Amino acid sequence: MKNSGVEFDEFTIVAMLSACSLLSDYKAGKQIHLLICKNFKSGDCNVFLKSALLDMYAKCGLMEMVRRVFGSLGSKKSTTAWSSMVLGYARRGEIEIACRYFDQILEKDLVSWTIMINGYAQMGRHTEALELFVQMEDMGLKPDETILVAALSACARLGALVKVKPSILEKSKTVSVYNALIYGLAQHGLGEDVLRAFKDRESADLTLDEITFIGVLCACSHGGLVEEGKRIFDSMLDVHRIRPQVGHYCCMVDLLGRSGHVKEAYDFIMEIPFNPNSVIWRSLLGSCKIHGNIEVGVIAAEILLKVDPDHGARYVVLSNMLTDANRWKDAGGVGVKPRGWSCIEANGTLHRFQASDKSHPQTKEIDIMLEDIAARLKSAGYVRDTTHVSFDIEEEEKGTVVTYHSEKLALAFALINLDPEATIPIVKNLCGDCHSVFKLCSKIYRRDSVVRDLIRFHHFKSGVCSCKYFW
Incomplete structure (x- = not known):
């Protein structure tokens, strides 16, 4: 200019x-x-x-x-x-x-309240975060989506919120507080707690709305609670006189597909009383990838090619799915995948990593830590998953590519720079082999981590992930 x-x-x-x-x-x-x-x-x-x-x-x-x-x-x-x-x-x-x-x-405006609530949450002071949220409501300010996420979903150890829930809800029995609680618990995969909160809300005689049901159905999906999800979906219209919208149908497709009922999910889509959007078809495609249903996956991918040809996620999922089925030629012809990236905040600075990126000022230290991680994983019996490396290269080279995934670079950086007692917080744009790595590393290094992918939060502690394989 x-x-x-x-x-x-x-x-x-x-x-x-x-x-x-x-x-x-x-x-x-x-x-x-x-x-x-x-x-x-x-x-x-x-x-x-x-x-x-x-x-x-x-x-x-x-x-x-x-x-x-x-x-x-x-x-x-x-x-x-x-x-x-x-x-x-x-x-x-x-x-x-x-x-x-x-x-x-x-x-004080919503921005200032959000900043302070986020500050408490990031420091692990969950009680103060929620109490401040209640104070904000007492001032007559209506929370928006951002502050709801800040109040609950951004808490790295959301289990603490469950303990303070009774006292908080007694102070403020409002629709927004219950929705915030349900969404926060759902994002962190605590399905049983969501159902308890849902029952509490019904007993509190508060009006249920569309937002409530999306949160509850999402939680059922990520907790594998199939029958509960079906019952709640059916109750929307039959009991609560709320007509399901596209978001609710998407949750149901995800619930059925993620739990292995891929064919039932496809049949459910066929019964939707409007043209399913790309989100619904991407959800089905993701389920096909998880459960290896190539037949339905190809159908979903072909429809996505027509309705949303520019979305990068479908290329990743379809390519990985074809690779798993050893259809290398087909996988290579799917299209260009988006490059993986991961972000982590340390001392007020956001650090962004991309696969095999060598531009970070601490690259040498990160490489040394990656070697340490690889050695400890090998001693623990870990075998690198190279099935999704669709390049025509030798197996040893594939292992090198996997080693330098962006989330592993972020993990190595965190182990070097963050306080040994601090939870490692990472945000990433793709899923894959590193899920197993984070589980093992949480046990090997005795370090808790919270990883946010495109869909949800994953809490890794003592070799276990909160998603219980529903991811």
């Missing part, structure tokens, strides 16, 4: 700072800060720009710069500016300081 001679304004600058925030690129952020100083007079550098600077520095973990910019605002400190201070300290784990800034916000 600059080379074209187009003038930039404050909105351009804010967009650039936002990009720096998302990338945690404080160096580029500082250059943009310098650009602001050169092109905007002190009086023109308004609260709007300074708030964006605050947000960028806070998300990059540069608290000295955050304090400087915050101080320069004088009496013009907005709720957004105060929230950035809370965010910066919360990300650094200095939760008490974050709380002091939070308490000074005169007009």
Whole structure:
């Protein structure tokens, strides 16, 4: 834009700072800060720009710069500016300081509440996170999807939330609290707890809604609770007079297919009273992959080719499924797969890894740790799964490719950099062999980890995963 001679304004600058925030690129952020100083007079550098600077520095973990910019605002400190201070300290784990800034916000909005609730959750202080959520509701603020996730689903050790649930629900028996609880438990695969919460809600005489049933059906799917899921789905219209929507049908397809009833899931789709969307067909395709049903899988994939040709997930699933069936030629012709990536946050900085990526500044240390992981896994009897490496290369080379999966790079980085007592939090975009690796490593290294894939959270502890193979 600059080379074209187009003038930039404050909105351009804010967009650039936002990009720096998302990338945690404080160096580029500082250059943009310098650009602001050169092109905007002190009086023109308004609260709007300074708030964006605050947000960028806070998300990059540069608290000295955050304090400087915050101080320069004088009496013009907005709720957004105060929230950035809370965010910066919360990300650094200095939760008490974050709380002091939070308490000074005169007009707290959903963003400020979300930041503080997230801060408590990330520190493992689940009781405070939920109590703050209840306080927010008492103030008359209606929670949105983001804050519901922040209140419950983002808690790495959600089991603690189950213990405090009675006292929390006694304080605030509202639709949103129950839905938040059900969604949080469902995301973490605690199906039995979801059903108990669902029964509590019915006994509390609260009106059930569409959102409630999606959470409950999702939990049944990830807990293998087939009969319970069928009964609850049927009760929607028969008992509660709620007509199932596309999300509910998708949950049922996932429930049937994930538990091995692939043909029944396909027949269920055929009975849906509208044209099934791509999400429903992708769910069926995923189930076909898990249970090796090539026949139905090809049907689902062919339909997906027509209704959603650009979605990368179908390429991965179909290619892996054909590879499992030793149909290498067909697997190679499926199309380009999206590249795997994994992210982990450490000390306020987001670290992103891609398969076989060597660009991280700690690459040498990570490689050494990967060797240690491989040696310990081998001693434990682990055999690398190379069936999904569809390249025409030797078996030993396939093993090397698998070793450098993005999630393993993230795991190695975590073992090097995170506190030995801290739970390892990883977000990834693909599934595969590394599920077995994380289970074993949680036992070998005595380190708990929480991995978020495209669908759900997986809690690994002492060699066991919370998904109970329903993933």
